[in-house]
Structure formats: C-alpha cells, structure tokens
Amino acid sequence: MDTIKKQDGFMSQKLIVLPEHILAEYASHPLIRSLYITDIGYFPQAMHHYRERPEGSPSYIIMYCIAGEGWVRLNQNKLHQMHKGSIIVIPANTPHAYGSTESHPWTIYWFHMRGENAPAFFEGIDSFTASSQVSVEKSTQIIELFHESYELLEKGYSLNHIIYVSQLACHLAALIRFSQQQPKVPKSRQNKHDIEESLQYMSAHIEQQVTLQELAEQAKLSVPHYSMLFKDATGYSPIDYFLRLKIQRACQYLDLTNQSIKEISLQLSFQDPYYFSRIFKKIIGKSPSAYRDTRKG
Known part of the structure; x- marks a missing residue:
C-alpha cells in the first residue's frame, strides 16, 4: 500500500x-x-x-x-x-x-x-x-x-x-x-579527469605511437590510477583500447582506399607489417587481406 x-x-x-x-x-x-x-x-x-x-x-x-x-x-x-x-x-x-x-x-x-x-x-x-x-x-x-x-x-x-x-x-x-x-574521479582540481578526454586524445593521435606514460600524463594521473579508471570505464587497458582504435581506423582505410596493407600499417605507426597483420587478425578475426575481400554494404 x-x-x-x-x-x-x-x-x-x-x-x-x-x-x-x-x-x-x-x-x-x-x-x-x-x-x-x-x-x-x-x-x-x-x-x-x-x-x-x-x-x-x-x-x-x-x-x-x-x-x-x-x-x-x-x-x-x-x-x-x-x-x-x-x-x-x-x-x-x-x-x-x-x-x-x-x-x-x-x-x-x-x-x-x-x-x-x-x-x-x-x-x-x-x-x-x-x-x-x-x-x-x-x-x-x-x-x-x-x-x-x-x-x-x-x-x-x-x-x-x-x-x-x-x-x-x-x-x-x-x-x-x-x-x-563512468568512473567516479576525485573532485580535486589536480586529479580531475574525464576518460572522454583520453579517447579524444587517442583519436587525435591515431596515426602516431603513444605510450601509457604519455596517456597518464595527459590525464594528469599516475599510471596505475589512470589504468584502473580507464579499464573501469571501457573494459580494456589503455594501450589495448588504443590498438583497437588503430585497427578500427585500418578497417576504414582497407574499405575506402587502395593503399597496400604495408602502407596502412606504416601510416598507423606499425613499423612491422607482419605484427600489424597479427594484431588485426586477433581483433577482427580475419587477416587484413581477407577483410578487404569481404563484401560489404
């Protein structure tokens, strides 16, 4: 009642x-x-x-x-x-x-x-x-x-x-x-950080190499604290998430350009095309060439 x-x-x-x-x-x-x-x-x-x-x-x-x-x-x-x-x-x-x-x-x-x-x-x-x-x-x-x-x-x-x-x-x-x-972050100005800012930073540097230390410094947090907050928010470690963003961008290049797999890997700062192909297959489930050959749309 x-x-x-x-x-x-x-x-x-x-x-x-x-x-x-x-x-x-x-x-x-x-x-x-x-x-x-x-x-x-x-x-x-x-x-x-x-x-x-x-x-x-x-x-x-x-x-x-x-x-x-x-x-x-x-x-x-x-x-x-x-x-x-x-x-x-x-x-x-x-x-x-x-x-x-x-x-x-x-x-x-x-x-x-x-x-x-x-x-x-x-x-x-x-x-x-x-x-x-x-x-x-x-x-x-x-x-x-x-x-x-x-x-x-x-x-x-x-x-x-x-x-x-x-x-x-x-x-x-x-x-x-x-x-x-979304993770609850301490309210002190020194520790204030929005994970969304990290995602934007990653997107802006998608064709570069970015270290975990650099990401943590950009967030104004220690590496352990930043890593914990990031994984709580996304389910992935920062570097794993960044690699996934790179592979997502690689898929777009494979779909929309005629660049070779080697050219795409270098553009995304993978110096070793074979390493790039292994990461690509691990995340997408097929090789870059097999992905490119898949009919879409």
Whole structure:
C-alpha cells in the first residue's frame, strides 16, 4: 500500500499513468516487451512531495532531480540525498520511500519502467543504488527524451505510439546505464579527469605511437590510477583500447582506399607489417587481406 503525504498535484506538473489493460494488451508485443514505460511524470518545486512503498513497485523507478533537494531510502537503509543533477534508479520490488525537502523542494522528472530487459539495464551496477551526478549533455538528453515520450503519449495510447515510446525508453535506459558506468574521479582540481578526454586524445593521435606514460600524463594521473579508471570505464587497458582504435581506423582505410596493407600499417605507426597483420587478425578475426575481400554494404 502506498503512503502519500501530499494528495493533490503540483503547479505545472505533468503526469501520465498508462492503464493496466493497455499495458496488458501491448506488453507482449516483440517491439515493446523488452522495455516500456508504465508511468511518467514531472513535478516542479514539489513541496511536501512524499511517497512510501513498503512492498516496493513492480516497475523500476528512475528519478532525476534538476533543482532543489530531496532524499531516497531503500530497504530501510542509508538515506540517499538528492540535489540538482542527481539521478537514482530504484530497483523493482524493493521497499522504498522518498520525499522532497521543505526548505528547498525538488523538481524531478521520473519514469516507471518494466520489461524483459529491465534487469539487464538496471541491475548489477552499484551506483544505481546511490544517487549520482549526470553531465550537462546527458541531462539535456534525458529531458528531451522525457518530453518526446510524454507528448506522444498525450496524443493517445495507440500501438504505434507505445512502440515508439518503448524505443525511447530503451534509449533512456542505455543513456543512464552508460552515464552511471563512468568512473567516479576525485573532485580535486589536480586529479580531475574525464576518460572522454583520453579517447579524444587517442583519436587525435591515431596515426602516431603513444605510450601509457604519455596517456597518464595527459590525464594528469599516475599510471596505475589512470589504468584502473580507464579499464573501469571501457573494459580494456589503455594501450589495448588504443590498438583497437588503430585497427578500427585500418578497417576504414582497407574499405575506402587502395593503399597496400604495408602502407596502412606504416601510416598507423606499425613499423612491422607482419605484427600489424597479427594484431588485426586477433581483433577482427580475419587477416587484413581477407577483410578487404569481404563484401560489404
């Protein structure tokens, strides 16, 4: 049973709860069943907003705070403070409570989602059980996805509308998952670093040789710390990732130019074409010449 301290709405709020019979009718559709929105809302300056679900919700609840402050408690455990830029995913069937502060009431966008792929999107990532920050770029995307979903649902619950909104839900879930998987870096200016900057640096130097020490210095981090953060973010060591970027570029040269394999290897700073071919086959699964002969498009 839900406990709500504020029964009426909030000025300029947006709220849609899809009827259960609509969800039951459409939820098995192959383009919907993977992930779909059941409820969607926007509460601006939601003073006294409070909700408690002792039994949890059958849906995953995504809450994104763009102003003000609030809190979320899961399983009677630690309180997670929410403030501007904070996002949290409340797992399905998890007892929880949340509310806005009285002194600085929050403004939140929220989504309830279900589907076969919901656990794959939202479970197994520690940061989903604690509020964390969203970048300005990702914030804009989340808000745009909300409005596109909401405005389409406002026009009716047709099958085509629900299919489209389901795909927007997948985009949103992937965006949140990607955002939350980024490593948390100490806030001191000396250690501040965004892995995205390393990726841009690698791309800008793709035809050169770059050492691990150089990458760590560019990131203003020690080699061990940088390597750990980079692998947490990408799943690969920095040099392994850089080699993969080089081979990815080699594929483009093989597809789009008439350069020989030796010329391509030298252009990408592989001094030994045989070593280049071995790395290429290890990553792509076939030799450069076999790759070039493969029909594409």
